[in-house]
Amino acid sequence: xxxxxxxxxxxxxxxxxxxxxxxxxxxxxxxxxxxxxxxxxxxxxxxxxxxxxxxxxxxxxxxxxxxxxxxxxxxxxxxxxxxxxxxxxxxxxxxxxxxxxxxxxxxxxxxxxxxxxxxxxxxxxxxxxxxxxxxxxxxxxxxxxxxxxxxxxxxxxxxxxxxxxxxxxxxxxxxxxxxxxxxxxxxxxxxxxxxxxxxxxxxxxxxxxxxxxxxxxxxxxxxxxxxxxxxxxxxxxxxxxxxxxxxxxxxxxxxxxxxxxxxxxxxxxxxxxxxxxxxxxxxxxxxxxxxxxxxxxxxxxxxxxxxxxxxxxxxxxxxxxxxxxxxxxxxxxxxxxxxxxxxxxxxxxxxxxxxxxxxxxxxxxxxxxxxxxxxxxxxxxxxxxxxxxxxxxxxxxxxxxxxxxxxxxxxxxxxxxxxxxxxxxxxxxxxxxxxxx
Numbered sequence: 001x002x003x004x005x006x007x008x009x010x011x012x013x014x015x016x017x018x019x020x021x022x023x024x025x026x027x028x029x030x031x032x033x034x035x036x037x038x039x040x041x042x043x044x045x046x047x048x049x050x051x052x053x054x055x056x057x058x059x060x061x062x063x064x065x066x067x068x069x070x071x072x073x074x075x076x077x078x079x080x081x082x083x084x085x086x087x088x089x090x091x092x093x094x095x096x097x098x099x100x101x102x103x104x105x106x107x108x109x110x111x112x113x114x115x116x117x118x119x120x121x122x123x124x125x126x127x128x129x130x131x132x133x134x135x136x137x138x139x140x141x142x143x144x145x146x147x148x149x150x151x152x153x154x155x156x157x158x159x160x161x162x163x164x165x166x167x168x169x170x171x172x173x174x175x176x177x178x179x180x181x182x183x184x185x186x187x188x189x190x191x192x193x194x195x196x197x198x199x200x201x202x203x204x205x206x207x208x209x210x211x212x213x214x215x216x217x218x219x220x221x222x223x224x225x226x227x228x229x230x231x232x233x234x235x236x237x238x239x240x241x242x243x244x245x246x247x248x249x250x251x252x253x254x255x256x257x258x259x260x261x262x263x264x265x266x267x268x269x270x271x272x273x274x275x276x277x278x279x280x281x282x283x284x285x286x287x288x289x290x291x292x293x294x295x296x297x298x299x300x301x302x303x304x305x306x307x308x309x310x311x312x313x314x315x316x317x318x319x320x321x322x323x324x325x326x327x328x329x330x331x332x333x334x335x336x337x338x339x340x341x342x343x344x345x346x347x348x349x350x351x352x353x354x355x356x357x358x359x360x361x362x363x364x365x366x367x368x369x370x371x372x373x374x375x376x377x378x379x380x381x382x383x384x385x386x387x388x389x390x391x392x393x394x395x396x397x398x399x400x401x402x403x404x405x406x407x408x409x410x411x412x413x414x415x416x417x418x419x420x421x422x423x424x425x426x427x428x429x430x431x432x433x434x435x436x437x
Contacts, residue, residue, distance in 0.1 A: 003040075006039055010064055010068050012061070012064065013037075014059075017032045017033075019053075031045065032044070033045030034055075037060065058103055062363070066358050069358075109345065109372050110349070112409070127408045128166070131163045131406055132167045134283065135167045136171055144255060146177045148181065148253065148256065149179070149257070151181065153191070153195040153199070153315060154318065154321070155316070156265075157196075160284055162203075164178050164258060175203065176206050180206065181208045181209075182197060182208075183241075183245060184212070185211075185241075186324070189331055189333055195318070199308065202308040212238060212245070235324035239275030240274060243275045243278060258281060258283060259276075260276070260283075261277065262284045262287050263413065264288045264351065266285060267413060268391045269392075269395020269398050270337065270341055271398065273398055282403040285414070286411065290344055291348075296315070297313075318333075320336065320344070321333045321337055323335065341387070342387055343376075350384075354388075361430055365437050368381050368385070390431065392427070393427035396421050396422070400415050
């Protein structure tokens, strides 16, 4: 009852009942002490204790206000109440620090991922079903029952391929109508190329391998770029060449190009504009990278055969990389994404609290310190929080032409729905606060 009431009111609820020492003539009082926040239990006392008890926790009022702002019931009530101010103050001079408050409540380091195995499995099943239903509807609507997808041997393209497999099975279509294309380039390693080819073969889709090196070398010559200069031009030429191949083959086969990019990549702008950033339907666009790993693992354990599962598990253990820079002397990946943009688990933490609740950098910094403990020191947290906000604002122009794709959770960066942001918005206020951390 208390959980339901706190959720219904989007409020904190502190409850204390009678306990030991009260009359037991007809009834016995359990001495319940409970603290709830929007339906979530924060703390509870021991029932039927013979001693006095004190429970302590913290109710996040700012989080509750954020929830109420997006709730239509509260919005309608506020609009009709002349006593409620229409203004919302979002920045203050004071920032909460470790010296001000020691939290007793737990802050999960991976907010997109349920803590219990059972709930996590249910969430993965629900998300995968949404992806499949979304793609099935799009294919049915455009009356095109072929898809073209680039397979790199990485996590995102693996998940997108698994969505295509399940969709075609559900529609009663041949898996041969799924055209998987792996396009080795200058940075492709034997491991990822092998995994890409094996995965497509084991799953029974049509397999094509198109090496992009010659086309890129010719393009470098056309634009006058030195092939030994491994800069952004060198990298983006490869990404755009791959997209051109996918789009052209989709035209040849009357198919749809399926996008593989995820929510974390779009938030950071970690995609080539008019390259892998573009597709005809993106099935992973609202799934954060930390959740992609669990989702791929769940699908591997529940939806595919044993031999495919073995390949997928090796993909899960492969370092995340766009593989646009040549490998080292041993043929190993040298360009690792998290070494460049930062840990995805930290960026997803920032993304969640910034988009879901509108928290400011100082509060996110404070919560991250509690969530990750000693894993990241304060300087590391500050560095990547600053990097996140710089990139998030600077890369909005890519999200302004975000491809269609299903929303699977409470957060989306689609410019047609959840996230309407000008491409030239300034991050100055956020960066100024970060400097003071």
